Amino acid sequence: MKSPKKVYLENLNKTFITTGNDKVVAVNNINLKIKPGEFATMLGPSGCGKTTTLRMIAGFEMPTQGKVYIGEENVATKTPDKRDTAMVFQNYALFPHMNVFNNIAYGLKIQKRPKSEIKERVQRILKMMKMEDFSERVPGQMSGGQQQRVSLARALVMEPGVLLFDEPLSNLDAKLRIHMRDEIRKIQQNVGITSIYVTHDQEEAMAMSDKVIIMNAGVIEQEGTPQEIYQRPVNEFVANFIGRANIIDGEIEGISGKDAIVNIHGISYRTKAYKNFQTGQKIRAVIRPEGVIVGKQDFIVKVEKSVFMGQNQEYGVDFFGANLEISENNPTGKTIYRAGEQMGIGFEERALHIL
């Protein structure tokens, strides 16, 4: 296997001119560094520019401005066939007139590799994907999951410097999706290939990635490990986009070393401060539903919604005029409050994240 390559994007910009002669900035001067062998996922709502960015890395879109480094080389103006990338498509994009073997062999044949080498490499990849028995099948005779495995094999066999994924699992059903994402991650780690993955499914992004890149309206909102993104979102967009979040108002009461003391409607909480705050400063803070403790008596609130979900009990309560979502884990044996009842709540120590 060749060594994996790094991918650097420098001031990358893509502006489309619509038929009405309007300018639409799909990707707005983004900078991104992906290390060799890293699994990076671009995550965002539809229209955020993630797919356009991926297609600029692959070469299907020419950047309006900026540089795309794959390894040491700026490939921004090169056509897709001249780049060291291979892509796995959302709808598999298998060649319907070729069987599995020929689909996988296609790129090697284009490179005019010797027949024996093609055969050996295709068979090795088929074995790795546990698809040896499928080599004579044509795409029309396979399920979506099988087709997507062929699509992955077809990309992997090229031993590209960078492997690109364009929402590859979104056409599969939920169960298969979880199975396939584990499989892709395992293969990626075994092979050690640099991978850039585009999805709008946050769970997928969390489960697979070394690095998650949250995009919105053509810019990168935040990048980091899944933990960083979930626990320390930099703004309300990221907080709301990843997982569920309650955003509440508060005031900085004091600073104590690396911690800040936050006053939420009269109650003080200590939590870590990742930025510099001044005493008396008005702030907004994120509290995840699972960070709210039922039974504490910091606040007495009215239950508006109470839903039993099995492994947890979900509440919606009126918290100073705004809705607060609460998720109480393992409700078996605990008091269940009904809509209309009063209950006491509080926040878990250090669970508040100040924005």
Add this chain to the structure above:
Amino acid sequence: MTSKAAYRKLKIKTELDNIKKNMRDPFLTIAIIGVFIIVFLFVLYPLIKILKESLYHQNQLSLYHYKEILRLSSTKEILWNTIYLGLIVSVISTIIGFLFAYASAYLKIRSKKMFNAIAILPMISPPFVIALSTILLFGRNGFITRGILGMREANVYGLHGLVLVQTLTFFPVAYLLLVGLLKSIDPSVEEAARDLGASRGEVFKSITLPLMVPGLANAFLLVFIQSIADFSNPMVIGGNYTTLAVQIYLQGIGNYDMGGGTALAIILLMISVTVFMIQKYYVGKKSYITVTGKASRARELIDTPKITKPIYAIALSLSIFVGLMYALVPIGAFIRLWGIDYSFSLNHFRYVFNLGMKPIKDTTFLSLIATPLSGVLAMIIAFLIVRKNFFGKSFMEVTTMLALAIPGTVIGLGYVLSYNTKPLVLTGTAAILIIAFIMRSMPIGIRSGIAALQQIDPSIEEAANVLGASSTKVFTSITIPMIRPAFFSGLVYTFIRSMTLVSTVIFLVSARYNLLTASVMSQIDAGKIGVASAYSTILIFIVAVVVWTMQFIISRLGIDISDIEG
């Protein structure tokens, strides 16, 4: 009991249950029986009559007529002529059609709307317009042959003229089919190949073209069927190059040799139906496009000048040529004596109006009667095929589709044989002309009706049913309004088709009812190209006015209906 017997029993029971269920619904029963009677009387019975006539000699069952007709060396030549012409025209038409389709689906070029318009033109114009303008350009007194090149003995009649005329007439068939297929190839399949290192040329060779092979075969066969069934062009411009469709007419009507004529008709029918079956059930099913699924995103159009410029140049010049061919006929109608005296004159129109307005009135009147009848019938049949289960459903589906493959001359000859004796004497009446119009236009209406109905969730109709509407009420208040676009485009198509129909009705015109198309034919035959042009111009004018009026009414109707709904 064996499982096979059990299966058969279950099947019979299902059919019986279907019949019982349908019997409870008088509208359905009447509709189903009515359609079967119509199909039998005007599709099957005429064909049976032809077959019977061809197989009887002096009241004896024999192959005499086949032997007689095939003994003639001229028949073998005609047979070969038909197939040879079909092959050449199909190859060239498929290539040109593909070029246009590729330009439209893959290239970033201007004038795509014009290419589309050019492709639709032959479908809304009388079939011999191109033949007529070819004579005006390349005939003995042709503008190019005589006027520019100064040739005295130019002969456009024959194979070369036919190839030119048929290609220009039929390549749109290939284009429309191929452009649909090319547009539905998922661009990501080609992107995948690019991504794996294939250059643009390699992608075309190894992906696009192989994916299109079934489509190309399909286009080839469809054009072939049209070419061998074509009557008017070989009649007008074939010269000594006779084809089967023409010979059926000459043998049956010209020589009063019904035995020979019917034998030829059966031969032509067998070729057509065989090719149609291959197209529909073998090649048609072998499509890769359905495998790739719906296109996930719009295709990045190719804007490399090296590729776009030459293709654009070819497509543009071809379009301009075709456009000119159509413009030439109205021009020719106002020229005093084409090839000799190019001054403006209304003589041809004066001649036409002196000869009488009857064919003009008859054609328009009969077409206007046929139009709603064909439209409604087509929608009823489409509805029955898509939505209902009944005994003989697949038979109905196959025969109504097969009507597409039956050459017009064959069915025309069948009508003459079937309906000039008792019990049902229809020849010479307006009825048989109207029936011919309906039967020749209905298959297309059924097709678009089926396509439209398949897009609509049956639960919408079921909802109306559950709310208390009878099946008649469901059909008129829910189904028809939902497939309105298909219904109205069916109306427009029927009218155009009726106004311009030649092959079937050439057998059926009489002193009582003469048609415009037949008048054009006889004027060309008499060498009166100017008068023929004038007739054609009037025909095109009426078609344009009526189609425009229909569209106007439809748009008004559309507003009214949506007002009620709102």
